[in-house]
Amino acid sequence: MMHAALGSERSLLIGGRWEAAEQVMPVINPWSGEALGAVACADPSHVARAVASALRGAEAMRDLSSGARSRILHAAAAALEAEAESFAAAITAETGKPIRAARREVARAVNTLRLSGEEAVRLAGETLAFDSFPGGEARSGHYVLEPVGVIAAITPFNDPLNLVCHKLGPAFAAGNAVVLKPAEQAPLVAIRLASLLLAAGLPGEALNLLTGRGGDFGDALTGHADVAMVSFTGGAKVAQAICRAAGIKRLAMELGGNGPVIVMDDADVGKAAAACAAGAFGAAGQNCVGVQRIYVHDAIHDVFQAALVAATEALRVGDPLDPATDVGPMIGGDEAARVIAWVDDAVARGATLLTGGERAGALVRPTLLADVPGDAPVACHEAFGPIASLFRFAALDEAIDAANGADYAIHAAIFTESHRTARHAARRLRAAGVMINDSTDYRLDAMPFGGAGRGNMGREGVGFAAREMSQTKVICYHDA
Known part of the structure; x- marks a missing residue:
């Protein structure tokens, strides 16, 4: 043959x-x-x-x-x-x-x-x-x-x-x-x-x-x-x-999906920030279960934001053949240009650029946004690129309702030390999988995997x- x-x-x-x-x-x-x-x-x-x-x-x-x-x-x-x-x-x-x-x-x-x-x-x-x-x-x-x-x-x-x-x-x-x-x-x-x-x-x-x-x-x-x-x-x-x-x-x-993560006020901030950075920017964000929207409790928002920015900026970006590289290029320059256009659109609508937002060819530096309007493409569509957005919340059900706002989902996640909180979120989050104290991008190849919603x-x-x-x-x- x-x-x-x-x-x-x-x-x-x-x-x-x-x-x-x-x-x-x-x-x-x-x-x-x-x-x-x-x-x-x-x-x-x-x-x-x-x-x-x-x-x-x-x-x-x-x-x-x-x-x-x-x-x-x-x-x-x-x-x-x-x-x-x-x-x-x-x-x-x-x-x-x-x-x-x-x-x-x-x-x-x-x-x-x-x-x-x-x-x-x-x-x-x-x-x-x-x-x-x-x-x-x-x-x-x-x-x-x-x-x-x-x-x-x-x-x-x-x-x-x-x-x-x-x-x-x-x-x-x-x-x-x-x-x-x-x-x-x-x-x-x-x-x-x-x-x-x-x-x-x-x-x-x-x-x-x-x-x-x-x-x-x-x-x-x-x-x-x-x-x-x-x-x-x-x-x-x-x-x-x-x-x-x-x-x-x-x-x-x-x-595809639009992975939401909820970070409660009792969460391990360091663990949650590291997991969100890895989940958002692995594979240059080209991941259907990647972290895209992060809802953070008011009580820890500023501390978590600082930790996430630090974890994001610590990622090594560049040559994918270098074993030290964490984030390589996107699949092509056109996709990279689309991602930057979405970032620029969000900023024009009033979003705050926390880090990233830069492009060189097919390489897009990991990007974090805050204050993103809910109707911006980066918030309501699958980004499929190295972008994540932070949102504040005061009450758990408020965050769950926001997480459920997208009309399609695969995985959702919540970071909390409360078993009761985790069970409540797992029941109410409309997703095909809910990860507790882990990123949305975790997948075991033996588990059922697919989408929920449209x-x-x-x-x-x-x-x-x-x-x-x-x-x-x-x-x-x-x-x-």
């Missing part, structure tokens, strides 16, 4: 073979501005062939035992772990993620594949009590979980390895085939992972991969009649286009995603 080289233009995986295309696009290192290589640009004709291949791959996966699927995923995890440093360097090169964070992502991806291997042999149904209702006394049976078939998986740039593993691992654990469309800005790590999975024994047509511009072939992929499910992580605008094109099929979507549907987290990618079949015996 051919293998795709990093940065190779032969980057379309169809029918177990790597192919080129008439058009190519460059992949740019956001720190250096250098081209890492080029990838092929798929079109609807490639989609048709990839889905046809995946249909055959789905039959091959269905025929594999759960033990065989598990062994493939565990073998892939072991191979990825053996190449961890090389994969981390590749993540840093194409995303600008600091190398320490890239290493953590690889470690998480290894865990995600291992969890998927474990889930493959845990996906089981249950017996059913048919005799629980009159007329069923002579019946017995159970239900099983079966794969849905072909899944279209579309992933973003910010975790180009682990988020791909969160699509592929559960899909293969459940016995499906996948057509993967990785992020335009960061497809190279996904290409390497695909080669690794095939080498681990995955059936050749179970994974098809299409690089290029989503606008060129996205509708053809998500709307294809033989695609049973679309699993998408990204922005609401693209999600709307997917919904229009997809028609009647399963959709799983994680569309536009989010389905759950990731290996076991939960594997079930979303399965369907039940009831088997009933009439013994009379």
